[in-house]
Amino acid sequence: MNRFAPPRWSLIAALAALALVAAVASLLFGAVDLSVARLFAAATGSGDKVASIILFDLRLPRTVLALAVGAMLGLAGAALQGYLRNPLAEPSVLGTSNAAALGGVAAIYFGLAEIHPIILPLLATGGALVSLALLFVLAGKAESPLTLILAGIAVGTLAVAGTSLALNLSPNPFAAMEIMTWLLGSLENRSFDHVWIALPCIAIGAAMLLWNGRALDALTLGEDAAQALGTDLQKTRLRLLIGTAIGVGGAVAVTGAIGFVGLIVPHLIRPLTDRSPSAILLPSAIGGAALLTLADLGVRIIPTTNELKLGVVTAFLGVPVFLVHLMRERRLW
Amino acid sequence: MRRLGLAAAAALLGAAGLLWAASPAPRAKAPRVPQRIVSINLCADQLVLALADKGQIAGLTKNATDAEMSGEAAKAQGIPQLSNSAEQILAIEPDLIVGMPASRSAALSALPEQTYPLLDLDTANTLGGIYASIRQTAVAIGHPERGDALVARMEGELAGLPKPGRGRVAAYYQRRGYMTGTGTLIDELMMRVGLVNLAGKLGKPPLSQLSIEEMVAAQPDYLIVESATDKVTDQGSEMLHHPALKDIPRISMPQAWTVCGSPAYTQAARSMAAQIVRLDGGRS
Amino acid sequence: MVTITLKDVGVTLGRRAVVHGVSAAFGVGTLTGIVGPNGAGKSTLARAMLALVPASGTVEVDGADVAAMPRADLARRVAYVPQGQTLHWPLTVERLVGLGRLPHLAPMSRIADADNAAIERAMARADVLDLRDRIATELSGGERARVLFARALAVEAPALIADEPLASLDPRHQIDVMDMLHTEATGGGLVIAVLHDLTLAARYCDRLLLIDSGRIVADGAPAEVLTAARLRAVYGIDAAVETGGEWPTITVLGRAGG
Numbered sequence: 001m002n003r004f005a006p007p008r009w010s011l012i013a014a015l016a017a018l019a020l021v022a023a024v025a026s027l028l029f030g031a032v033d034l035s036v037a038r039l040f041a042a043a044t045g046s047g048d049k050v051a052s053i054i055l056f057d058l059r060l061p062r063t064v065l066a067l068a069v070g071a072m073l074g075l076a077g078a079a080l081q082g083y084l085r086n087p088l089a090e091p092s093v094l095g096t097s098n099a100a101a102l103g104g105v106a107a108i109y110f111g112l113a114e115i116h117p118i119i120l121p122l123l124a125t126g127g128a129l130v131s132l133a134l135l136f137v138l139a140g141k142a143e144s145p146l147t148l149i150l151a152g153i154a155v156g157t158l159a160v161a162g163t164s165l166a167l168n169l170s171p172n173p174f175a176a177m178e179i180m181t182w183l184l185g186s187l188e189n190r191s192f193d194h195v196w197i198a199l200p201c202i203a204i205g206a207a208m209l210l211w212n213g214r215a216l217d218a219l220t221l222g223e224d225a226a227q228a229l230g231t232d233l234q235k236t237r238l239r240l241l242i243g244t245a246i247g248v249g250g251a252v253a254v255t256g257a258i259g260f261v262g263l264i265v266p267h268l269i270r271p272l273t274d275r276s277p278s279a280i281l282l283p284s285a286i287g288g289a290a291l292l293t294l295a296d297l298g299v300r301i302i303p304t305t306n307e308l309k310l311g312v313v314t315a316f317l318g319v320p321v322f323l324v325h326l327m328r329e330r331r332l333w
Numbered sequence: 334m335r336r337l338g339l340a341a342a343a344a345l346l347g348a349a350g351l352l353w354a355a356s357p358a359p360r361a362k363a364p365r366v367p368q369r370i371v372s373i374n375l376c377a378d379q380l381v382l383a384l385a386d387k388g389q390i391a392g393l394t395k396n397a398t399d400a401e402m403s404g405e406a407a408k409a410q411g412i413p414q415l416s417n418s419a420e421q422i423l424a425i426e427p428d429l430i431v432g433m434p435a436s437r438s439a440a441l442s443a444l445p446e447q448t449y450p451l452l453d454l455d456t457a458n459t460l461g462g463i464y465a466s467i468r469q470t471a472v473a474i475g476h477p478e479r480g481d482a483l484v485a486r487m488e489g490e491l492a493g494l495p496k497p498g499r500g501r502v503a504a505y506y507q508r509r510g511y512m513t514g515t516g517t518l519i520d521e522l523m524m525r526v527g528l529v530n531l532a533g534k535l536g537k538p539p540l541s542q543l544s545i546e547e548m549v550a551a552q553p554d555y556l557i558v559e560s561a562t563d564k565v566t567d568q569g570s571e572m573l574h575h576p577a578l579k580d581i582p583r584i585s586m587p588q589a590w591t592v593c594g595s596p597a598y599t600q601a602a603r604s605m606a607a608q609i610v611r612l613d614g615g616r617s
Numbered sequence: 618m619v620t621i622t623l624k625d626v627g628v629t630l631g632r633r634a635v636v637h638g639v640s641a642a643f644g645v646g647t648l649t650g651i652v653g654p655n656g657a658g659k660s661t662l663a664r665a666m667l668a669l670v671p672a673s674g675t676v677e678v679d680g681a682d683v684a685a686m687p688r689a690d691l692a693r694r695v696a697y698v699p700q701g702q703t704l705h706w707p708l709t710v711e712r713l714v715g716l717g718r719l720p721h722l723a724p725m726s727r728i729a730d731a732d733n734a735a736i737e738r739a740m741a742r743a744d745v746l747d748l749r750d751r752i753a754t755e756l757s758g759g760e761r762a763r764v765l766f767a768r769a770l771a772v773e774a775p776a777l778i779a780d781e782p783l784a785s786l787d788p789r790h791q792i793d794v795m796d797m798l799h800t801e802a803t804g805g806g807l808v809i810a811v812l813h814d815l816t817l818a819a820r821y822c823d824r825l826l827l828i829d830s831g832r833i834v835a836d837g838a839p840a841e842v843l844t845a846a847r848l849r850a851v852y853g854i855d856a857a858v859e860t861g862g863e864w865p866t867i868t869v870l871g872r873a874g875g
Contacts, residue, residue: 031544031546032546032549032550049552053577054546054549054577057575057576058545058546058549059546108566108568109566109567111566172566174567177569178568189510189544189545189572189575192576306542
């Protein structure tokens with residue numbers, strides 16, 4: 001059977017170009033219609049005040065975050081799928097994103113985030129870490145994808161319940177609306193303050209995950225064979241756990257729990273590679289950046305009275321992927 | 334023949350009796366000076382607290398002592414707070430219930446046989462409406478002269494108020510980007526100090542949402558925000574602190590003065606005017 | 618040249634001692650078969666040799682304790698074909714065989730020419746060159762066994778341990794795999810195979826280790842190890858052992874009487 005797999009570098013270049021186009025579009029579109037000429041003038045420093053503020057204070061941080069968070073979620077999905085040998089694994093399905101959201105909610109609504117800005121990503125990372133550890137304990141060695149997904153549902157539901165409880169207990173009377181934005185995710189109204197919180201976490205997390213390419217490949221043959229090929233499974237698991245927790249934690253602290261990016265992107269990219277886990281990592285990161293930026297663009301372009309939540313768009317894209325997997329035979333991925 | 338007549342009479346009497354039982358009993362009339370006044374609405378709390386003696390008040394709402402939301406919070410200390418429960422109302426046996434309106438209260442509809450005297454107040458969207466509510470309440474609680482006195486005092490406080498707004502544009506921006514439009518109390522406050530409501534300029538309804546981008550593009554001269562949002566406690570309030578808005582001067586008002594049509598209106602107007610003057614001084 | 622030495626090796630899984638006091642030495646040029654009944658501890662012993670389970674006693678490769686050796690070093694000296702034909706992702710055969718080069722790759726480097734040559738050699742020796750572009754998960758059992766064997770050969774380690782390499786293969790493919798193992802041994806490698814099939818073990822192995830209940834019951838040439846008496850004691854079967862030909866043939870007659 002012949003398989004179309006373009007050379008690695010051309011795939012990465014194509015995805016990077018897509019991400020770039022999405023980023024530029026994200027800078028050009030928004031609630032206020034600004035002509036390209038005005039934006040260009042603002043970008044080169046000679047623009048009017050309104051265009052400059054909108055471009056640099058609003059659209060630029062939003063775009064940077066869409067790229068960074070999308071990259072992190074795509075990469076985390078690819079890495080988790082490789083490690084758990086399961087094409088349905090990704091941070092939101094496994095409940096990690098919701099647990100990170102719980103950490104974020106606890107930081108903000110109980111006033112802890114005011115003590116120091118680092119407390120927010122720290123608690124979000126902590127939430128993610130606890131959920132991943134719990135997941136590994138419950139189903140890390142399970143052969144069946146079903147066990148893993150069930151454990152993920154359990155962990156995720158627990159986190160959502162915890163979030164609702166936290167918001168109920170908080171002195172904030174607007175809790176219900178806040179729950180929704182945290183659990184569905186949004187990039188609206190983000191500023192560079194948020195970028196400085198999320199970007200270092202994402203950089204660290206991404207580095208730790210990208211490091212694992214070889215180990216993930218070796219795991220194709222199972223844990224014993226992988227160890228016999230020289231892989232240190234303990235270190236790999238630790239890097240994966242901590243890398244995902246920090247990266248996803250930092251991202252969720254700023255955007256809320258955006259789901260399904262880590263599920264959709266590797267699934268779309270896998271057929272274009274040689275299907276080994278390591279080959280999917282970097283392309284998934286870049287593809288995730290492009291996907292989330294485009295989804296965020298969609299959120300701004302689709303006319304609705306209330307802001308369409310980002311998580312809703314990604315869910316609509318992701319559910320069909322889930323269904324396709326359910327219906328196809330295992331062999332065909 | 335006689336039996337028929339007796340039967341007809343009995344039937345008539347029976348029907349009359351049924352009719353009499355089915356019709357709602359007329360509401361009792363309130364005593365001239367009620368002694369067990371219950372307020373079931375925060376805004377009604379304000380009026381009752383401002384006009385009645387403390388000993389006359391038997392129950393207020395839960396938010397009455399919250400300084401953020403209740404202008405007369407200090408006066409409300411020590412008065413029982415009710416939680417929308419029919420049982421509590423029954424236990425008190427009020428001789429006047431004040432609400433906005435009172436007759437549609439959920440707690441009261443659980444007690445259809447009770448006939449407590451009610452006072453239905455209208456929500457006040459204008460100063461005139463506030464004055465009317467004050468007079469209505471004063472009469473109901475048995476001190477009509479206090480109502481007149483309060484209105485006179487308020488008129489006096491507003492008489493000498495300057496109009497530092499000078500036609501400049503302001504937006505009342507709430508958490509999550511909600512903006513208050515025309516036909517509201519806020520709108521009237523703005524006009525009183527000489528400001529133009531951005532929502533009116535943009536043709537927006539009484540409540541709408543404006544994204545930060547749109548606010549930046551509109552570049553109002555002032556942002557009026559609730560003082561509770563000065564602290565970032567959630568995403569809704571975080572939005573109001575976005576760097577893109579940092580160049581727009583801010584006027585801060587406690588919700589307690591603006592959410593209800595109450596005597597606090599004059600404090601709100603004076604504070605707004607004073608802040609405009611202060612911001613102008615800083616800018617020139 | 619490589620040697621593997623076991624000194625009083627024991628493995629406890631859970632609360633059960635699965636392997637006790639096993640001592641043996643292995644050298645190049647020999648195909649050693651580890652045989653014994655189900656649950657005797659054969660696979661566990663093989664895994665202990667690769668430090669895949671914690672073990673008491675010492676396992677030494679070239680005199681160095683495997684427990685103290687970095688995994689990559691051990692990986693370069695001993696190649697492993699695990700039980701089952703686990704394959705999680707649909708890689709091409711060539712890519713799969715290429716995984717065998719992982720122990721030799723420096724941390725940030727990619728596959729080099731030397732590695733490609735080794736991959737070619739491995740595929741040739743396992744006779745899977747014509748399968749190189751096929752998807753490994755779509756191969757038949759026999760083809761897959763050869764491909765996984767090629768993957769182990771690609772490591773080009775001096776020693777090879779195979780755990781039940783004949784499982785679910787038809788007789789023709791079983792012979793293919795045994796031939797490959799034997800060729801490796803005669804070519805100067807140290808080869809150890811855990812086997813179920815006594816006939817094939819007797820036919821191809823130069824040396825047999827008979828394990829029962831975690832202990833070595835016999836160690837030597839197949840003819841010495843596989844006697845009727847031993848088979849009765851260890852397997853609980855009556856068997857006729859013919860030692861006339863090149864290798865002993867075993868015919869199982871039935872359960873041991875009583």
